[in-house]
Amino acid sequence: MMKLSFEVNGTPCDLAEIDTRTTLLDALREHLRLTGTKKGCDHGQCGACTVLVNGTRINSCLSLAVQHHGDRITTIEGLGTPGALHPMQAAFVRHDGYQCGYCTPGQICSAVAVLAEIEAGVPSHVTADLGAAPPLTNLEIRERMSGNICRCGAYSNIVDAMAEVAGVKA
Amino acid sequence: MKPFGYVAAKDCEHAVALLAQYGKGARVLAGGTDLLADLKFSPHPPPEVVVDVSRVKEMKGISLTDAGLRIGAITTHGEIIESSVVQQVMPALADAAGVIGAHQTRNLGTLGGNLMTCVPSMDSGPTLLALDAQVTIAGPAGRRTIPLSELFVGPRRTSLQPGELLVDVLVPKENLNKPTGFQKFGLRKGQALALVNAAASAWMNDGLFSEPRIALGAVAPVVIRAPKAEAYLAGRPVSEEAMAEAGRIAATEAKPITDFRASAEYRRDLVAVLVKRCLVAALGRATPNQKELAS
Ligand SMILES: Cc1cc2nc3c(=O)[nH]c(=O)nc-3n(C[C@H](O)[C@H](O)[C@H](O)COP(=O)(O)OP(=O)(O)OC[C@H]3O[C@@H](n4cnc5c(N)ncnc54)[C@H](O)[C@@H]3O)c2cc1C
Ligand code: FES
Ligand code: FES
Numbered sequence: 001m002m003k004l005s006f007e008v009n010g011t012p013c014d015l016a017e018i019d020t021r022t023t024l025l026d027a028l029r030e031h032l033r034l035t036g037t038k039k040g041c042d043h044g045q046c047g048a049c050t051v052l053v054n055g056t057r058i059n060s061c062l063s064l065a066v067q068h069h070g071d072r073i074t075t076i077e078g079l080g081t082p083g084a085l086h087p088m089q090a091a092f093v094r095h096d097g098y099q100c101g102y103c104t105p106g107q108i109c110s111a112v113a114v115l116a117e118i119e120a121g122v123p124s125h126v127t128a129d130l131g132a133a134p135p136l137t138n139l140e141i142r143e144r145m146s147g148n149i150c151r152c153g154a155y156s157n158i159v160d161a162m163a164e165v166a167g168v169k170a
Numbered sequence: 171m172k173p174f175g176y177v178a179a180k181d182c183e184h185a186v187a188l189l190a191q192y193g194k195g196a197r198v199l200a201g202g203t204d205l206l207a208d209l210k211f212s213p214h215p216p217p218e219v220v221v222d223v224s225r226v227k228e229m230k231g232i233s234l235t236d237a238g239l240r241i242g243a244i245t246t247h248g249e250i251i252e253s254s255v256v257q258q259v260m261p262a263l264a265d266a267a268g269v270i271g272a273h274q275t276r277n278l279g280t281l282g283g284n285l286m287t288c289v290p291s292m293d294s295g296p297t298l299l300a301l302d303a304q305v306t307i308a309g310p311a312g313r314r315t316i317p318l319s320e321l322f323v324g325p326r327r328t329s330l331q332p333g334e335l336l337v338d339v340l341v342p343k344e345n346l347n348k349p350t351g352f353q354k355f356g357l358r359k360g361q362a363l364a365l366v367n368a369a370a371s372a373w374m375n376d377g378l379f380s381e382p383r384i385a386l387g388a389v390a391p392v393v394i395r396a397p398k399a400e401a402y403l404a405g406r407p408v409s410e411e412a413m414a415e416a417g418r419i420a421a422t423e424a425k426p427i428t429d430f431r432a433s434a435e436y437r438r439d440l441v442a443v444l445v446k447r448c449l450v451a452a453l454g455r456a457t458p459n460q461k462e463l464a465s
Contacts, residue, residue: 066222
């Protein structure tokens, strides 16, 4: 058992006693009742558990909660609310970027991070010119979203939603 | 998961002291992308204590020093891809980092964790082996530096002793900007382990190959070099045919297995193709002067 303090969706959180075995994913879901973040594989392979830690996207199922002392965590609940959707959430609704919705919180967290990475000029392995800002092509989006599996196969609508938010044609 | 103790190490010395204190009962935790799966699903008893090194400053970051390019063990694959220094002096390592798992995993997984897990398909191994990388190891008796090739002992086995910690990886100064190519072939483009991966480096001054290095992954118990293919290339004029022949020779040096992912024959064929592609990619990175002489 350990003490853990971090910031979740802008709110400071203190967990007085957390089992060291708890993953960040389980801490969010079971201790903080933020059940938007989903557990798909618990292995790092599906992306359903994607959250942002200090702005960087990670698989929360592969990280121990106690490794995040002092970190700033953003989950789907922190991006927007039903009354005030994040532009990416609104675009997913408009473009039907889901069917069952199980992968969706992870897809949206990842999608938000992708646009931030592109803006920061972070290359991917399909980026041809490492010197220039990576263009947001269909290929770039698909490569950068490859860690988010959608069992319902909503991929093309997800790409459309992301392209709309980025203001490009993909 | 079964219960285990947890300590966040403050620095290398603290980590080494903990590792020495607990011996075989301790496991190092960096990004956790391999260790968490182990802690969750392994049939073996859990470690007594997990020593978290993910906040040890000395083990993080990429820097050019008098000795070469130093990459701290807990530098993530994501940080390697983003590094302008790596892109400039060692782009093949960024190529390898860019095809490990998916973006979320690359933001957690570290270079040191990749080498220390020591699976034959590790994607960081071939490029670093082809550039004669060295690793720094800290232990109760102080620090030692060994060639990376001496770290790899067998599948999931390294030469580190209980109580020891991998601190950083160094590519020697003379090999910075050495033309190098990396190639990986998996069953899908994203999120697939390598059926085979490979790297090749060589100087191509005066239109001749010199100091060629060819390294192969997933075709032997550890990442290996292909010395016969290297000997064939050394001193030979740079040509497509020589690159293809080096690939064919390397294929005879590989010792792949047949498993559910691919047959040994298929993996051998892949070695020939990938080695040639690595050499072509290396040539593409040679300076204009080197390329002109080669044509
Ligand atoms: C979905 C998924 C896809 C993956 N795809 C790939 C892939 O395509 N290619 C590939 O090569 N790998 C892949 N991996 C494996 C893994 O992500 C990498 O090997 C990663 O680099 C491991 O680093 P880590 O920091 O997460 O290691 P950890 O899990 O923290 O540690 C791994 C092992 O190394 C030891 N260790 C870590 N750091 C040190 C140190 N500094 N000193 C001593 N011992 C240490 C630990 O005790 C543990 O035994 C994948 C993993 C997942 C979950
Ligand atoms: S639940 Fe974490 S990647 Fe699938
Ligand atoms: S919407 Fe069902 S898994 Fe993606």
